[in-house]
Amino acid sequence: MKLNPLTKRVKVLAKKAHYYYYNFIITGVFLMIYPFVVVFAKKPVNFHGMNYMRRILSALTSAFSGIFFKYYYKEKVDWSKTYIICANHASNLDISAIILLVKRNFVFLGKEELLTNPVTKIYFKSIDIPINRESKISSYRAFRRSQEYLKSGVHVIIFPEGLIGSSYPPVLNPFKVGLFRLAIEQNIPILPVSIINNWKLMWDDGSKFGSKPGISHVIVHKPVDTAKAGIVNADELSNQIFRLINQDLYL
Numbered sequence: 001m002k003l004n005p006l007t008k009r010v011k012v013l014a015k016k017a018h019y020y021y022y023n024f025i026i027t028g029v030f031l032m033i034y035p036f037v038v039v040f041a042k043k044p045v046n047f048h049g050m051n052y053m054r055r056i057l058s059a060l061t062s063a064f065s066g067i068f069f070k071y072y073y074k075e076k077v078d079w080s081k082t083y084i085i086c087a088n089h090a091s092n093l094d095i096s097a098i099i100l101l102v103k104r105n106f107v108f109l110g111k112e113e114l115l116t117n118p119v120t121k122i123y124f125k126s127i128d129i130p131i132n133r134e135s136k137i138s139s140y141r142a143f144r145r146s147q148e149y150l151k152s153g154v155h156v157i158i159f160p161e162g163l164i165g166s167s168y169p170p171v172l173n174p175f176k177v178g179l180f181r182l183a184i185e186q187n188i189p190i191l192p193v194s195i196i197n198n199w200k201l202m203w204d205d206g207s208k209f210g211s212k213p214g215i216s217h218v219i220v221h222k223p224v225d226t227a228k229a230g231i232v233n234a235d236e237l238s239n240q241i242f243r244l245i246n247q248d249l250y251l
Contacts, residue, residue, distance in 0.1 A: 014210075015212050018212050019206040019207070019210040022206065023206075025061050026057070026061050026119065029056070029064075036049070036053055037053045037122055038122070041122055050126065051105055051106060054099050054123070055100060057119075065211075065213060067093065067202075068215050069215075069216045072220065074220065075221075077103075077191065078223075082154070082155060083189055083190065083223060084150070084179055084189075084190050084191070085102060085191045086158055086159075086160050086175075086190055086241050087157075088193075088194060088195055089163075089195075090164055090170035091164070091195075091198035091199050091201065091203060093202050093216060094195050097198060097218050098157055101193070104153070105155065106154060107128050107156055107157065108124075108158075109131060109146060109158045109179065110129070110130065114130060129142050133162060133176065139178060146182060147186065156179065160175035160179070160238070161174070168209075169199065172242065172249060177234040180238045181234035184233070184237060189226060189227075190226065190241055191221070192221040192223075192241050192245050193218060193219070193221065194218070194248040195216070196216075198216050201216060219248045221244050224244070
């Protein structure tokens with residue numbers, strides 16, 4: 001159904017207004033929890049406290065902005081195990097979707113630019129893993145740090161596309177293979193996640209098309225056990241996870 005120009009304009013303005021409201025909520029909630037985050041970020045770092053604050057930020061921000069997450073499990077997840085958690089990435093809402101999904105301690109592996117983001121920088125300076133994919137030294141350090149976290153029972157979360165693509169509607173971009181190699185070497189299972197429609201609620205950071213309230217649908221796949229799957233190389237594993245995530249994106 002084609003919208004008349006006035007209705008279309010009203011919808012655009014409503015999405016822009018929601019975008020500014022959403023960012024206002026993020027700022028307000030983050031300022032409220034920031035003193036606790038600073039305390040938890042001191043050495044020795046309180047992982048539980050840091051991630052608890054992240055969950056509060058995600059839960060309150062989504063609730064006050066009318067965005068809610070609904071999870072569909074292909075199989076019950078055994079959270080006593082340690083996973084590399086892989087999800088597609090087309091929206092800033094994906095971060096909240098994963099934070100509210102994951103149980104136990106976790107860290108994100110993300111682009112180095114997040115060290116300058118007002119909300120994420122304290123996490124990437126304390127527990128999360130920044131990476132400059134153009135630097136072999138940075139990539140090696142991120143790989144080693146991820147290895148240490150996984151050995152200590154901390155989940156590592158990655159968006160293996162490495163970025164939010166420029167195409168709209170989004171498509172799943174090729175995966176970076178670094179952590180898939182680590183998964184094979186350390187026998188760490190992969191937990192694939194398909195985030196279906198966050199891009200419809202807020203594409204990228206929302207600055208271009210705005211945002212809107214709604215329900216985010218998230219499919220949690222059966223974990224891929226790299227020790228038993230007969231997978232011999234990172235490319236093979238990457239392709240398998242790509243297919244799992246991609247098959248449900250356009251339901």
